[in-house]
Amino acid sequence: MRVLVVQNYDNTGLGQVGAALAEAGAELDLRRPYLGDPLPQLANGHDAMVVLGGGQNALDDNDYPYFPALLELTRDFAGKDRSVLGICLGGQLVARAFGAENHIGGAVEFGWCGVSLTTEAKADPVLGALPEKFPIFQWHDDTFDLPEEAVRLAGNDAAQNQAFRIGRAVYGFQFHFEADRPLVRDWSASFASLIAERHPDWAGKLDDEMARNGPDADAAGLAIARAWVATI
Known part of the structure; x- marks a missing residue:
C-alpha cells in the first residue's frame, strides 16, 4: 500500500491518520509542493492520497500555483477509484476539484466543537459506526458548497458541510479528526503567537478543554482514520 501525502503548510502532520496508516503497513510518499516538491501527474504510482490542511485558502492559486495541478491529480485518483482524503484545506480543495464553490471567511471555528452526522452517514463505511454527535477539533475560517455528486455526511451550525463523500472512497472533511491531544498541544505551541492574536484565552483554557x-x-478521530484506511 503506497500512499501519497500532500502537505500544504509547515508544522502540519498526519496525526491519527498516520497512526492508522502505520498499523496497515503503508508506505508513505510525502510531498511538500509549497516548498517546491513536484507532484505526480497521475495516480498510477499510488493506492491513495491524503491532502492535509494549511493556513491559506483553497482559492489562493497566485501564492500556491500548484493548486490547479493538485485538483487535476485529485480527479485522476477519483477516476481510477483510488481513495482520497482531504482534511480542512484539503477538504476544501477536494470540493473545489469537483466543481463546488469555496467561501472565504464567515465560518470561523477554533477548538473542540460538536458536529452531527447526517442520516446518510449511518450507511457510510467511514462514519457509520460513530455516534450521531461528537466533539472534534476545528481550525478554519472558510467553508464550501457540496459538489453535485457528493453525499453530505456531517455538519454543524458554523459550517453546514463538515464531511462529504464522492463515489466510493473520496472524502472531504472540514474538521481536523487527525488532531489528537498530542497534535493539538504541538500546534498550540508551534502556532502560539498566531493563536493568541485571535484567541487570546486559548493558552489558559487548553488543559480544561483537552480534558x-x-x-x-x-x-472518534482514530475510528475515522482506521475506517478510511480500510477503503484503500
Whole structure:
C-alpha cells in the first residue's frame, strides 16, 4: 500500500491518520509542493492520497500555483477509484476539484466543537459506526458548497458541510479528526503567537478543554482514520 501525502503548510502532520496508516503497513510518499516538491501527474504510482490542511485558502492559486495541478491529480485518483482524503484545506480543495464553490471567511471555528452526522452517514463505511454527535477539533475560517455528486455526511451550525463523500472512497472533511491531544498541544505551541492574536484565552483554557473533549474526540478521530484506511 503506497500512499501519497500532500502537505500544504509547515508544522502540519498526519496525526491519527498516520497512526492508522502505520498499523496497515503503508508506505508513505510525502510531498511538500509549497516548498517546491513536484507532484505526480497521475495516480498510477499510488493506492491513495491524503491532502492535509494549511493556513491559506483553497482559492489562493497566485501564492500556491500548484493548486490547479493538485485538483487535476485529485480527479485522476477519483477516476481510477483510488481513495482520497482531504482534511480542512484539503477538504476544501477536494470540493473545489469537483466543481463546488469555496467561501472565504464567515465560518470561523477554533477548538473542540460538536458536529452531527447526517442520516446518510449511518450507511457510510467511514462514519457509520460513530455516534450521531461528537466533539472534534476545528481550525478554519472558510467553508464550501457540496459538489453535485457528493453525499453530505456531517455538519454543524458554523459550517453546514463538515464531511462529504464522492463515489466510493473520496472524502472531504472540514474538521481536523487527525488532531489528537498530542497534535493539538504541538500546534498550540508551534502556532502560539498566531493563536493568541485571535484567541487570546486559548493558552489558559487548553488543559480544561483537552480534558473535557479530548478523549471522545480522539476516539472518534482514530475510528475515522482506521475506517478510511480500510477503503484503500
